[in-house]
Amino acid sequence: MTMLIRLFWHLALLLGLSPLLLGVIAKTKAGFAGRKGPPLVQPYYDLARLFRKDMVISRTTTWLFRAGPVAGLTAPLVASLFVPFGAIGAPLGFDGDLIFVIYLLGLSRFCTAVAALDTGSAFEGMGAAREVTFACLVEPTVFFVLIVLVRLTGSFSLGGLFGPALAAGWHTAAPSLMLAIFCMLVVTLVENCRIPFDDPTTHLELTMIHEVMVLDHSGPDFGMILYGAAMKLLLLGAMTVGLALPVSLGSAPLDAAVFALAMLLLAVLIGVVESVIARLPLLKVPQLLIGTSLLSFFALILLLR
Amino acid sequence: MQLLIVSWLLLLTGGILAPALGRRPLAAALVGGGSAALGSLAGLAMAAGALANGQTAGLALATTIPGLTLSLRLDPLAAFFLIPVHLLGLLGAIYGVGYLRGHEGRLPGLHWLFYNLLVASMSVVIAAANALLFLFAWEGMSLASFFLVVTEHREPATARAGLIYLLATHLGAALLLGGFLTVGAFAGGFDFSAFAALSHLPGPTASLLFILLLLGFGSKAGLFPFHVWLPEAHPAAPSHVSALMSGAMVKTALYGLVRFLLFLPSAPGWWGGTLMALGLAGALFGIAMSAFQNDVKRGLAYSTVENVGLILLALGLWLFCRGRYPQLAALALTGALTHILNHALFKGLLFLGAGSLLHGTGSRNLNRLGGLMRRMPATGLCLVVGALAVTALPPANGLLGEWFIYRGFLEAGVRLKGLAAFFPLVIVGLLALVGGLALLVFSRLIGIALGGEPRDSRTELAHESGALMLVPMFVLAGLCLAGGLAPSLLLGPVLRVAGMIEPPAAPLLAQAGLLPLWLGGLAQGLTLLLALTALLGRWRRPRRAETPAVPTWGCGYLFPTRRMAYSAEGFSELAGVSFFCDCLRPRIEGGRSVRLFPGREVFRHQAPDLVLEAGFLPLFAWVAARCNRLRRLQSGLVHIYVFYIFSVIVALLGWVAVRL
Structure with a gap:
């Protein structure tokens, strides 16, 4: 029964909250720019509109092109079932599921990149190349952060890594965890194509990473991609929040409310970061990513010393 | 055990018969490929059976060659490694018949002789329970695969690949020979059953042996x-051999x-x-x-x-x-x-x-594929x-x-x-x-070769392979x-x-x-969910007009061509x-035109192996230069050679006399 309740809250937060994060980010940025900005629920309208629309499909493409959005929506959905949302435990979990979750996100990346190359467009190929190259640098960081947690909690399941077991870790290894939070925040920004790594709202295809890969997707397919991206933001954000807030209030609705609040705060933080930092030149991005990997590595050394 | 020997006999008979059939490609493919498939099937059955019941089967026949007994042993470890050999042997044979059709060359059966020998010798290597038998089969495997690599030996790249492969594999085999002789000297025999004595080896000898074996097996x-x-031989060989x-x-x-x-x-x-x-x-x-x-x-x-x-x-x-x-x-x-x-x-x-x-x-060039x-x-x-x-x-x-x-x-x-x-x-x-x-x-690989538009006019005419290959x-x-x-x-x-x-x-x-085992359930769930999502997308569509198909958006370029696709x-x-x-980066030449009226430009992109280019080739050149001095011994005069033979015989006689 608790399992079902957990699953309910989990899915409700995942499906309901994730588009709102995009809305909060947009509103924060608008506030910084002195504009009124779109309503907070605009992403929901966008999704509803996209799912009602027709599609335009390039003559060049094959089923590979259609498989991209399918994996882009499904993989984050399945992956998020292993990630605890605050104190609401993960509905699924097994020993070593962190490897599975990371490779599941790899599946969505593979399918999106191949779908982009399937259109034959030079711009989309460029975006795909950038996405998979930067992912090479992000994955070690994610693993190092998770290793810090594995070493602290002795668990090999994401559910046990971010749970209350971490509260004790904050007493013994606070510096490592601070570094880990920073690294996870960077990972969240990179993987969700936010400034300073990528700008989803730029008008020039040449400078995009993720957005340029999905130029040719339209209608429901594009809706799936947007929804999947929002879920991925929630998923990685949940890991960051789980690192920073290993507390439980003991009742599911309260915990859900705390988690939702923390996620909204994170979204505001992302909005602030996007407003005050300029976008990095493309060739500087790998340097920053390598630097982040080294930081996460340093967190590990701090823990082992 | 009998089934495995039947498998080897099938492979050998078919392999020898196929070239004997002369210039009849169909018959050669039927006999050669058929025997390879049947023999591998028998071997696969044997390996699967041995692995399923977990028993160890053995067989030993004495020979007149000192140290060599034809002893075979099929324990779970050997049976496990036999599975890839015979599975790929079987599928490769079927594929090869389709792949080689129309490209058989002058003696179509010759390919099948080497193919069957390769499969059989790999199988013997794994089943052997005698170090010398192992080494003989190992050598047979190396030679058979060498001849398969140089199938298209008239191409210079293939000849070079074959030479590198032959050298690498024989240097490895030499180290293995050294290792096996050491093992034999300590164990007092070459049968694996005698090797239990090796567990009492003193530390330094064991470490030396470990290094010899690591390098010998590692080179293969x-x-x-x-x-x-590997990167030279695999592209040169026919694909089923790769x-x-x-x-x-x-x-x-x-x-x-x-x-x-x-x-x-x-x-x-x-x-x-x-x-x-x-x-x-x-x-x-x-x-x-x-x-x-x-x-x-x-x-x-x-x-x-x-x-x-x-x-x-x-x-x-x-x-x-x-x-x-x-x-x-x-x-x-x-x-x-x-x-x-x-x-x-x-x-x-x-x-x-x-x-x-x-x-x-x-x-095989990615930049010519596409679509x-x-x-x-x-x-x-x-x-x-x-x-x-x-x-x-x-x-x-x-x-x-x-x-x-x-x-x-x-x-x-x-x-x-x-x-x-x-x-x-x-x-x-x-x-x-x-x-x-x-x-x-x-x-x-997938995106460039399969997605997009063909990058070459020949690729436009590509055809799907036949059932034998599929x-x-x-x-x-x-x-x-x-x-x-x-x-x-x-x-x-x-x-x-x-x-x-x-x-x-x-x-x-x-x-x-x-x-x-969770991974299985999750993979099933994931597949189901993927299929559901895909179906949901399809199910929504028929209510509306047919999805319009247009060219890929060219980002504002009016006449995008396939040559603009990402390479x-x-x-x-x-x-x-x-x-x-820097050292790993590919070498790039040309392709940059800065003149007012750009002329014809040639762009070259090469990614040579650093270890080969900067390590082995200079090393072997150095060794070859040193060895040049030995050429003085090779005078070309018959009486000098007779003198060499004579002095070796005298030295041997002297050695025997001292030993007696």
Whole structure:
């Protein structure tokens, strides 16, 4: 029964909250720019509109092109079932599921990149190349952060890594965890194509990473991609929040409310970061990513010393 | 045991008969390919049976050659390694009949002679229980595969590849001979049954033996830095031979390594450390080089270097933890064995798929391919499955082995105290880097070769391969998916072998809940969900008008052409620029026109092997220069040669007289 309740809250937060994060980010940025900005629920309208629309499909493409959005929506959905949302435990979990979750996100990346190359467009190929190259640098960081947690909690399941077991870790290894939070925040920004790594709202295809890969997707397919991206933001954000807030209030609705609040705060933080930092030149991005990997590595050394 | 001997007899008879049929391609293919398929089927049945009942069968026949007895032994370890040999032998034979049709050459049966000899000798290597028999079969395997590599020996690149392969394999064999003679001297015989005495070897001798065997077997397995023959030989050989060499022959070397490590006394820590270091170097180097290759099969060969590196990494952890941390040893060993089986399946599939692309388009160059998913849908589907498996993505089988390897190193990092935990944890991070690069390499292969528009006018006319080539590919693709969806299929045999090598392995893993049977359920769930999402998209559509099809959006360019599509070099350029060291980067010439009226420009892109270009070639040139001095002995005068012979005989007589 608790399992079902957990699953309910989990899915409700995942499906309901994730588009709102995009809305909060947009509103924060608008506030910084002195504009009124779109309503907070605009992403929901966008999704509803996209799912009602027709599609335009390039003559060049094959089923590979259609498989991209399918994996882009499904993989984050399945992956998020292993990630605890605050104190609401993960509905699924097994020993070593962190490897599975990371490779599941790899599946969505593979399918999106191949779908982009399937259109034959030079711009989309460029975006795909950038996405998979930067992912090479992000994955070690994610693993190092998770290793810090594995070493602290002795668990090999994401559910046990971010749970209350971490509260004790904050007493013994606070510096490592601070570094880990920073690294996870960077990972969240990179993987969700936010400034300073990528700008989803730029008008020039040449400078995009993720957005340029999905130029040719339209209608429901594009809706799936947007929804999947929002879920991925929630998923990685949940890991960051789980690192920073290993507390439980003991009742599911309260915990859900705390988690939702923390996620909204994170979204505001992302909005602030996007407003005050300029976008990095493309060739500087790998340097920053390598630097982040080294930081996460340093967190590990701090823990082992 | 009888079935295995029947299999060898079938292979040999068919192999000898096929060239005797002369210039009749159909008959040669029927006899040669048919006997290879039948013989492999018998061997496969034997191996599967032996693995299922877990019994050890043996046979020994004395010969008049000193030290050599024809003793054979089929225990679970041998049976396990026989499976890739005979499975790929069978599928490769069927594929080869289709692949070679129309390209048979002057004596079509000759190919089948060498093919059957290769399969049979690999099988003998694995079943042999006598070091000399092992060595004879090893040599037969090397020679047969050499002749298969130089099938198109009139091309200079192929001749060069053959020479490099022959050299590498014989230097390795020389080291093995040295190792085996040492073993024989200590054990007092060449039968494996006598080798139990080796467990009392003194430390330094055992270490010397370990190095000899590691280098000898490693040069065949593609151990870094002795991998240089792989990227030369694999593209040169016909594709089904590449699949057999990469999927099965490389594994016979791993078999030899494991088999002889079991004879040696318990390993000091640095043996495992050496294996891990070389394995990790091979994995990183292999996948980085693979990212720069434009030749599809050369890229796959480098990916084999990477995968062998991963297997050796796991074997190193096993060797390091043996006897000290039983659970870690069990995890690492299971990971290595699972990955061995998985690699045979998906690399076999990928090489057959690459061969199908070559057959359909006439090119192995990624920059000439493109748009092939439309023209060769069945090959494309198989390649996508293979790519998912090799990048360890769910729901294919590749994740299973990597899961064990990751889990072993994570566990080691938690168990070990202090600085000792540092290395396994760093390796986990580097494994993640290897995984990320593998994703780059294979999304590049699939996206550039199968997606987009053809980059060459010949590719536009590409045709799908025939049923003979497609059926083996579908079998392998099916096995890859089956292994992912039902991991118990793979884990059953693997755990049986692991139980033979480390008896407590299987119960240890089962007790600790470390058997990822969950992965199967999750892969099934994921597949179901993917299918559902895809169906949902389709189901919504018919209510509306047919989806309009337009050209790909050209981002404002009015006349986009296929020559503007992203190229294979472009795809990996950012990775090369941003985080590879200079020495690994490809060599680029030309292609930059800054004049007012641009003229014709030639762009060259090469990614030569650093180890070969900067290591082995200069080394051998140096050795050759030194050896030139010996030419004085070779005067060409007959009476001088007679004098040499005479003096050797006198010296031998003197030696015998002293010994008596």
